[in-house]
Amino acid sequence: MNYFQKRYRIVSQLLLLILIGCQSPDSISGRIENAPKDSKIYLIKPGNLRSVAAPYFGTVVDSASIFSNGDFNFSDMPEIKTSELFELAVQPQGKAPNYLKTENPLEANFMPIVLEPGSHVSIYSDWFQFQKRYSIKMPSKNNKALLKLRDINVQAFKTYLNNKNWHVEDGSELLAKEKALLNYQKALMNFANETKELLPALVALRWVSPENDYERVPEFLVEQCKSRKKNYPEHPWVKELCEMASPENLPVLVGSTFPNLKLPLISGDTLDIKTMMGKKLTIVDLWASWCAPCRKENREILVPLWDKYHDQGLNIIAYGLESDLSYWKTAAERDGADRWFQASDLQGDDADFLKKIRVQTIPANFILDAEGMVIAKNLHGKALEHLVNTYFE
Template structure:
């Protein structure tokens, strides 16, 4: 019987390892920098639905990996689908739920969306305390490079418009300032989604615009994204996007004709919107007596606009979200808002008018041309003054 030498055994072992590795599926591995304890784990989350992307506590855990004391990790139980898949790499400490994703502040987010393609290994490095912000991929694919670019845009936009800001929300002006800051932040993500040629980064941008799935202030964005990607109907997320962007689910859009609805007025009359349009411009203003920013807008913006431009063709039709007629009338008189049309069905949050135009948040407004077509929406303060002044002078 022939005995193999140690050298021969070693050579055979290396050959076996080489053969096995050549036929093993590619995996995700990498290194985490920071104070690693035995409680640090990474999870791969697969969102089943579009609305599960970037949504905390949603998505299926398909694999987990321990982060070793030296910071290394690797996943082996990966999907074998030949189609590219969006996965979310999530890091957790202290026994937190695997699919908990920190979505409030991107500078401390604990997850990162990645495109997984069978046969293309991913080597990832990141810092424990700033996982998403610091994450990098060795030689990323074009799609993963786009996702990293989106991550950088998201981080920078958050720092520019929202980080460290504190608003006194009881103050009507500061409430509108916060809304404007949020919109500016969102617009940078929207610009990316509109310009990218890759579906998955666009859909991640869409979800980062609103992880809670609230697109009331930017419904046109949903419609534009459906139009852009519906040529790829084989992906179920595109179908879900287009379902969400159906006009029956969205507020009246810029470019639409505002519906000719019947409204009960403060004088116990009834009017049709189309019969009250201004010769040049109409503001449909949605407000309430209990809404602090609405009251400020009445006194400081709408009254001067009315006084300056009503005789030149400006009309204002105000709808108030009220249930108390006395409080409504008192607010109208105190604000000087009795100059223009005031309407309400006095049904509070259950107001039929708001349901018909699919609005839930006030203050809100629609700016209509002389034909009743919406030319702008939700413009407040100086921006509204500038818009009206420019339009009326042309």
């Protein structure tokens, strides 16, 4: 091989590498059974982490008509240089292309997909259960992980949420609904914590709460930030995740010291939390006279725990989301909750105390040890009883 042949070969290889580096997927094609006439499938690009699995927020980058036999083929794929997350969504004529059904995975009209440079993707699904019946031929590691996440999501939804009918006026039903939702979320959080694949983990994180409400599971965000930051410190979505997981944006975390704030009491005094803490254990309870599950918790859980353990070092500091002093006093007296400290700024849910601990949802509680560290939170009913009993006995 002479000098010019060697030079030509080297230049050709370099050009090939450059082309491969910027190469877009050859295509996405496949079949969607039972698609209505004039329907389409759209390729959507989430612009940031908060846009993943969020209706109307993604940007449509390509579309394809679904023919009468169900076949489709994208023809104008975007160029990509590395693995990127997109979403496929099927829509009938006249529907917004980036509308995603996120409430029920059994009826979801979209599915996340990771595209990689130079790959050809072939999928199959059904119009009426697009996400549930979605399959992909010879999936990559990322897409295998997404399929596994889909299966976990479907099973957890069926187990904990599907066809449940909670009566919102009944306090115990509201707590049962919250418990079921948390169990559903735990299945997705466990996947995110266990998978090594970044993009599927971030999809799981967004499926935990499409509304971007992580008030009840902030520790999950913190752990995900720590985990993903190690391997992907410069990824823009990891940076966004870690911003969401910043302590000043979250409720007081388990393992943190509860802030020693001053609270106005129903008695007229103003005391700081440290002064009111129990010698061994303190329950900071957020409630309201109009909150049915809170009132039920007062009578059936907190009063018995107080009677049993107050002399052994248990104290309760209750903060009421109240605006009327008389309603507050009457509710506390009727429930027997006037036995422990009752505090409120009488500013309803706009109180500074709630803003400082970054809580919006009740019933809520924080369980503190003798040093004021949060050892658990948002435990109710039997779970709260068990923790307190175990702690003292």
